[in-house]
Amino acid sequence: MLDDQVTEDVLPEEGDYELDRDVFGPVKAALDSGNAGALALALEPLHPADIADLMEQLSDDDRTEFVRLYGSGFDGEILSELDERLREDVVEAMEPEVLAEAVRELETDDVVDLIEDLDDPQAEAVLDALDDDDRVVVEQSLSYPEESAGRLMQRELVAAPQHWNVGQTIDFLRSQTDLPEQFYHVILVDPRMRPTGYVTLGRLMGSLRATPLTAIIEESFRTIPVRQDEGEVAYAFNQYHLISAPVVDDDDRLVGVITIDDAMGILDEEHEEDILRLAGVGEESSLTDKVIETTKRRFPWLAVNLVTSILASLVIAQFDAVIAQFVALAVLMPIVASMGGNAGTQSLTVAVRALATKDLTTGNVWRVIRREAIVGLVNGVIFAVVMGVVGVIWFSTPMLGVVIGIAMVVNLVVAGLAGVMIPVTLERMDIDPALASGAFVTTVTDVVGFFAFLGLAAVMLL
Amino acid sequence: MLDDQVTEDVLPEEGDYELDRDVFGPVKAALDSGNAGALALALEPLHPADIADLMEQLSDDDRTEFVRLYGSGFDGEILSELDERLREDVVEAMEPEVLAEAVRELETDDVVDLIEDLDDPQAEAVLDALDDDDRVVVEQSLSYPEESAGRLMQRELVAAPQHWNVGQTIDFLRSQTDLPEQFYHVILVDPRMRPTGYVTLGRLMGSLRATPLTAIIEESFRTIPVRQDEGEVAYAFNQYHLISAPVVDDDDRLVGVITIDDAMGILDEEHEEDILRLAGVGEESSLTDKVIETTKRRFPWLAVNLVTSILASLVIAQFDAVIAQFVALAVLMPIVASMGGNAGTQSLTVAVRALATKDLTTGNVWRVIRREAIVGLVNGVIFAVVMGVVGVIWFSTPMLGVVIGIAMVVNLVVAGLAGVMIPVTLERMDIDPALASGAFVTTVTDVVGFFAFLGLAAVMLL
Numbered sequence: 001m002l003d004d005q006v007t008e009d010v011l012p013e014e015g016d017y018e019l020d021r022d023v024f025g026p027v028k029a030a031l032d033s034g035n036a037g038a039l040a041l042a043l044e045p046l047h048p049a050d051i052a053d054l055m056e057q058l059s060d061d062d063r064t065e066f067v068r069l070y071g072s073g074f075d076g077e078i079l080s081e082l083d084e085r086l087r088e089d090v091v092e093a094m095e096p097e098v099l100a101e102a103v104r105e106l107e108t109d110d111v112v113d114l115i116e117d118l119d120d121p122q123a124e125a126v127l128d129a130l131d132d133d134d135r136v137v138v139e140q141s142l143s144y145p146e147e148s149a150g151r152l153m154q155r156e157l158v159a160a161p162q163h164w165n166v167g168q169t170i171d172f173l174r175s176q177t178d179l180p181e182q183f184y185h186v187i188l189v190d191p192r193m194r195p196t197g198y199v200t201l202g203r204l205m206g207s208l209r210a211t212p213l214t215a216i217i218e219e220s221f222r223t224i225p226v227r228q229d230e231g232e233v234a235y236a237f238n239q240y241h242l243i244s245a246p247v248v249d250d251d252d253r254l255v256g257v258i259t260i261d262d263a264m265g266i267l268d269e270e271h272e273e274d275i276l277r278l279a280g281v282g283e284e285s286s287l288t289d290k291v292i293e294t295t296k297r298r299f300p301w302l303a304v305n306l307v308t309s310i311l312a313s314l315v316i317a318q319f320d321a322v323i324a325q326f327v328a329l330a331v332l333m334p335i336v337a338s339m340g341g342n343a344g345t346q347s348l349t350v351a352v353r354a355l356a357t358k359d360l361t362t363g364n365v366w367r368v369i370r371r372e373a374i375v376g377l378v379n380g381v382i383f384a385v386v387m388g389v390v391g392v393i394w395f396s397t398p399m400l401g402v403v404i405g406i407a408m409v410v411n412l413v414v415a416g417l418a419g420v421m422i423p424v425t426l427e428r429m430d431i432d433p434a435l436a437s438g439a440f441v442t443t444v445t446d447v448v449g450f451f452a453f454l455g456l457a458a459v460m461l462l
Numbered sequence: 463m464l465d466d467q468v469t470e471d472v473l474p475e476e477g478d479y480e481l482d483r484d485v486f487g488p489v490k491a492a493l494d495s496g497n498a499g500a501l502a503l504a505l506e507p508l509h510p511a512d513i514a515d516l517m518e519q520l521s522d523d524d525r526t527e528f529v530r531l532y533g534s535g536f537d538g539e540i541l542s543e544l545d546e547r548l549r550e551d552v553v554e555a556m557e558p559e560v561l562a563e564a565v566r567e568l569e570t571d572d573v574v575d576l577i578e579d580l581d582d583p584q585a586e587a588v589l590d591a592l593d594d595d596d597r598v599v600v601e602q603s604l605s606y607p608e609e610s611a612g613r614l615m616q617r618e619l620v621a622a623p624q625h626w627n628v629g630q631t632i633d634f635l636r637s638q639t640d641l642p643e644q645f646y647h648v649i650l651v652d653p654r655m656r657p658t659g660y661v662t663l664g665r666l667m668g669s670l671r672a673t674p675l676t677a678i679i680e681e682s683f684r685t686i687p688v689r690q691d692e693g694e695v696a697y698a699f700n701q702y703h704l705i706s707a708p709v710v711d712d713d714d715r716l717v718g719v720i721t722i723d724d725a726m727g728i729l730d731e732e733h734e735e736d737i738l739r740l741a742g743v744g745e746e747s748s749l750t751d752k753v754i755e756t757t758k759r760r761f762p763w764l765a766v767n768l769v770t771s772i773l774a775s776l777v778i779a780q781f782d783a784v785i786a787q788f789v790a791l792a793v794l795m796p797i798v799a800s801m802g803g804n805a806g807t808q809s810l811t812v813a814v815r816a817l818a819t820k821d822l823t824t825g826n827v828w829r830v831i832r833r834e835a836i837v838g839l840v841n842g843v844i845f846a847v848v849m850g851v852v853g854v855i856w857f858s859t860p861m862l863g864v865v866i867g868i869a870m871v872v873n874l875v876v877a878g879l880a881g882v883m884i885p886v887t888l889e890r891m892d893i894d895p896a897l898a899s900g901a902f903v904t905t906v907t908d909v910v911g912f913f914a915f916l917g918l919a920a921v922m923l924l
Contacts, residue, residue, distance in 0.1 A: 057826040179668035201663035206641035271733035279811030330792035349741030364519040
């Protein structure tokens with residue numbers, strides 16, 4: 001009997017969760033032949049999150065066909081797992097009654113997350129599919145700022161008066177018929193509904209009936225302000241090992257609960273955004289973007305890079321007479337700039353990460369800057385010697401070796417300094433350092449690299 | 463009475479968790495004056511995770527003084543929150559009895575995490591501080607491969623025979639005196655201790671006594687193989703919204719449990735490593751590294767960059783006669799290379815991320831490659847026109863504008879292709895694409911950029 005009910009997903013021993021050809025083949029075949037039964041069969045063992053991933057990897061046409069063919073099998077959870085950029089298309093392709101059915105299966109916080117990314121008519125269609133009660137809850141959540149705790153929280157929660165004991169609480173829980181599907185704590189509240197602590201269900205289970213709840217509350221109790229930025233929420237969960245946390249309004253009254261699985265999703269998104277910003281790709285870039293979106297997202301950063309590299313060219317142009325005389329300078333100059341750019345990127349990445357994890361503060365910033373300068377100096381001297389020797393051997397001009405060596409040291413020290421000071425300054429100015437630091441730092445290392453190398457050459461070689 | 467027991471950490475409304483001068487000032491003053499009471503007072507409101515962050519930001523001398531002065535106030539949790547690179551120093555600075563006391567407060571999985579990063583004599587000291595029972599458990603965990611589920615799991619778990627009903631299970635839990643501090647599920651096992659499903663405590667609380675456990679099991683039940691890589695474990699938790707998951711040995715028998723807070727910590731670490739690898743910084747780099755460690759970590763990547771930029775210089779050297787004749791080529795050539803490098807980094811970052819999140823697979827790789835090539839072409843044509851005009855105006859040589867324009871298109875298309883194909887190829891060869899892609903891609907865009915631009919110039923301008 002048990003085996004009928006439990007479908008345990010068996011993981012390969014090496015533990016690789018990648019969707020493979022074994023799934024793709026049958027799905028693609030079902031789509032091509034328009035065989036709804038075969039499609040449903042192929043998808044049956046998959047988790048909604050995996051089905052969403054699979055849909056993301058289909059071409060646009062295949063995806064539309066997928067939605068049509070899957071029909072009423074379409075689970076609401078697939079929608080909320082789907083890449084935000086595809087939801088619009090998929091919702092549009094769904095039959096209204098299938099959409100309504102799918103949406104009604106979702107928790108209200110998932111509906112909020114879904115609606116945020118839809119256009120007005122589609123958002124309206126989703127809202128219409130809800131019961132009146134759920135609709136009110138969803139609309140209330142949508143009244144909080146985007147990317148705030150209020151959008152992330154669920155309303156379903158379990159609270160108890162702080163003066164209760166274990167027995168009263170267990171009896172209360174046992175008598176409820178509509179407990180939330182997932183909850184891990186009982187939140188203690190005072191008479192004005194302000195949370196004052198919480199108790200894990202495990203602790204509750206393991207304590208004597210007469211024990212007052214206040215005697216078994218968790219030490220690390222924290223409330224989340226409803227308007228707090230979701231990134232800070234994720235930070236708090238990760239930093240303080242929270243499993244769930246009560247959300248409070250401006251009067252400190254309990255309005256909802258955020259659980260760690262949502263916080264983990266946000267942490268993942270924030271990281272993703274940081275990586276993409278550091279690379280000068282729009283923070284919402286994704287593989288599912290179409291050509292035109294991708295081109296548009298990447299264009300601005302390339303345009304910034306064009307301006308900064310023209311700036312570097314203007315520096316070079318000042319020395320065209322020197323270059324005309326010593327073509328070796330043109331051959332060697334990209335090395336100095338490139339080494340500086342690389343060293344600068346190293347420093348800046350460490351600094352941007354440290355700012356994001358709040359490890360770089362006023363308490364240690366000067367020590368970090370000093371460290372970066374010294375590291376730049378040490379590596380600079382080593383590579384100066386190497387390049388000096390290469391320069392001498394390659395072009396048999398000892399002075400050229402000296403020039404490239406000095407320029408290398410100068411540029412690596414500047415790279416180390418700029419790599420920390422630029423992101424720190426941007427952060428102080430409330431500009432996201434992940435977003436803008438790269439362009440500034442490479443501009444500095446290009447300009448300084450070319451100027452130091454060609455300037456020294458002009459003085460020492462002519 | 464309640465207020466005495468609950469110390470709720472109040473968050474600022476804007477929700478910024480950064481440690482600020484308000485904490486640093488008193489701590490530094492206490493360290494400077496050697497005032498143990500003042501130090502304890504300043505640290506009293508802080509969570510161990512925040513105390514660990516604060517210690518990371520102190521200088522080495524201050525940190526040693528901190529350990530000495532804080533003395534027996536030192537909580538074991540601070541040790542497990544501390545940056546891995548500092549643990550060694552801190553453990554060394556601790557009095558043996560303080561260390562023993564601190565370690566005994568920890569859960570066994572935290573002790574495992576702590577010992578992993580210590581040298582043998584210190585690891586031995588920590589092991590010696592444990593009870594015999596805990597020591598056996600810790601040593602067993604250490605027998606699993608590093609960074610495997612076995613190292614991550616905790617042994618404390620709650621299991622019940624799969625044929626029990628709700629009433630039996632609740633009675634069992636209520637009768638236990640040593641339930642784990644944190645648990646969220648009751649794991650169902652068959653007679654051979656193989657997990658067959660699990661039930662949340664919330665579901666258990668809300669169900670009638672006669673309900674069989676098998677009727678209220680969670681749909682998304684998954685077991686984790688004990689040797690699975692911790693990165694895959696984190697992926698599974700995030701992908702399938704697991705809160706806790708049973709860990710099984712090679713015979714599918716239950717050996718432990720992993721909870722989501724540990725998985726979230728691993729997800730955070732994996733992201734950190736990816737960002738640092740992409741920037742060519744050793745994946746374990748941190749602000750707390752000393753100058754010599756930092757220099758050593760960054761050196762190899764700069765050395766690789768030196769070799770690849772010398773390669774680019776060799777390409778330039780082939781055209782020294784052309785450059786001598788048209789110095790404008792030396793002025794403009796870094797622009798073509800820099801734009802290619804930038805576009806390549808954009809493509810490669812998106813590709814590396816998509817590989818990490820398993821969104822780039824055999825199912826869509828060709829469509830992605832085609833998209834990158836088209837995006838490169840479109841952006842290339844736009845920037846070709848811009849640079850063509852700039853080139854003509856700046857140097858009044860129309861043909862120079864044509865040359866730089868064509869070179870730009872070529873290099874941006876190549877950048878798009880290399881940005882996807884190189885990480886995909888490395889992944890297939892089981893080389894971490896985050897680690898090595900950057901150097902390969904910029905080598906390609908530098909070489910192609912210089913070669914296309916100078917080669918075309920040689921043909922069209924001479």
